[in-house]
Amino acid sequence: MAIKYSQKVIQHFTSPQNVGDLKDPDAVSTEGSAACGDMITYSMKINSETRIVEDVMFKSFGCASNIATASVATVLAKGKSIDDIKALKHADLTDALDGLPAVKLHCSVLAIDGLKSAVRQWEVSQGLIENGHVILNKETVHKFLNGVINPHTGENLIEANMIRRILIEEEEEGHVFIEIRITDEEEMFAPNIDEEIREKLEEIPGVRKVLVQFKHKI
């Protein structure tokens, strides 16, 4: 099936802004993985007085919308304070691109997550927050699942009410079990959703194995 992109997406894809690596960056982040076909690296200059992002550049391994969302994310981030960046939502990127097809919305989530993790890393390096106080529990897992998009509807798994069960195994340390409700039409995306869930949850310190089971909606 052909995927239709807006003119804005095509513009940012064919003439991406702020491509490359900054010299002596104050923060860098990499989100996604090449195995998923979706990966963004950011480098940032942040003014420690004003806490303003003075410069940001990206590199990408991914499809046209991956490149376009990263490009527009750098445009939105430049000149903003780190608090502004923390408040950005993936919808801000899709709005700036005049929309994205539902199956590509996960690209905007990745692009935003990358910005936020660069900012977070900077805060850690400045001693503003402590790193690694994320605890493996149901709430954390739930929070991380917010970032996984159902490509059929464009909603995240929580909004789409797809999470039936989250289980942190007690016998096997670091094993997380997730049960997902899925419809027949969404079944083609099951391998993709499975991969995205693993990728997200493996970011949580202490997670060693993620088991995802799909149950059909009746």
Place this chain on the structure above:
Amino acid sequence: MIYFDNNDTTQLHPDILEKMIPFFTEKFGNPASLHNLGLEAESAIDEARLQISGAIGAKPKELIFTSGATESNNLAILGAARARPNKKHLIISSVEHASVLNAAKRLEKDGYRITRLPVDGQGFVNPDSLRDAIDEDAFLVSILIANHEIGVIQDVKTLAEIAHSKGAWFHTDAAQALGKMPFNVEDLGIDLASFNAHKLHGPKGIGAMFVRRKNRPKRLMEGAPQEFDLRPGTENVPAIVGFGLAVEIAVRDLNEVESHIRPLQEKLAQGLAEIDNSMLNGPPPDERLLGNLNITFLYIEGEAILMHLAHRGIGVSSGSACSSKSLVPSEVLTAIGLIHEEAHGAIRFSLSRYNTEAEVDTVIESVKVVVDLLRSMTAFIPEVHSEKKGGTSFYRKR
């Protein structure tokens, strides 16, 4: 536009369009009617049936028209299961078209046992793996003769013999093969085969199935007894007429077209092999489906390559065009051993009689520019990859 996506669909041959037009206008009859218009339509269908059955070495009564190879594949697999209800084992390869893979999945849900034969690094099914898998419970073996993504051509004759040794029927999806290579049902010894028209410069929405007279699947739809009671519904007369001529022209011109396309295919492969860290998926150019190439450009992603080429007026596809919406890499490419990051960077180029050497030159140059551009901005760190793989070469081992 430079169109290098001919395994997806092809441009209609002008002679075919011309022959079809009267069947939309003054010759609009229903072949089932007994008046003159009906008889005229019926004899047009008979002529097409003769053209196609003759081209594949079948009897006219062994060829039925369908809406395309997808329908034919479904009819062959699901219809054979219905015709042989006591047998519950289906054998396919792991590099089939979605219509075969998903028809098999449906049977699996109904309790059938499915064997998916593995393939080697170039996509070949080893006949020994079929010898190991075949049993008296197998009602059908379905293995596509020419692969839509990686152009591998299977030894169907040997595979069909093995299937028959335990009484299984043999079906092949020949959607890509018809008109692009010699194809004779008697020489190959097969029982069922699926075809379509739009891969060989005919119209879309029309296909056919070869059905050996003693090995008939059961029909899937109920209706009037058209197409020897296997496929009800009023025939798509203009498309059938176009299909008949498409096959006649393809078979007539095969040698000439092959000597035009094969050197272009070789030249394109050689030109793209000059790009560092590129690799050919499937067999070497002279051993694969006429016009087909599939190449991975490492460290970048296929859709981005495709979109940049589209922006430059070049049409190609990324893996299988049908799977581009599902966000998972092509099952065919992972079946031949590609890791996900290699499958993501795969582009299929497919040529037809209408492509020229100048177009090949333009495409080689444009691909080089696009690959350089995307690699200059890639977030993928090559060291990680080469450590894992121990370097890459353009040709894959079997």
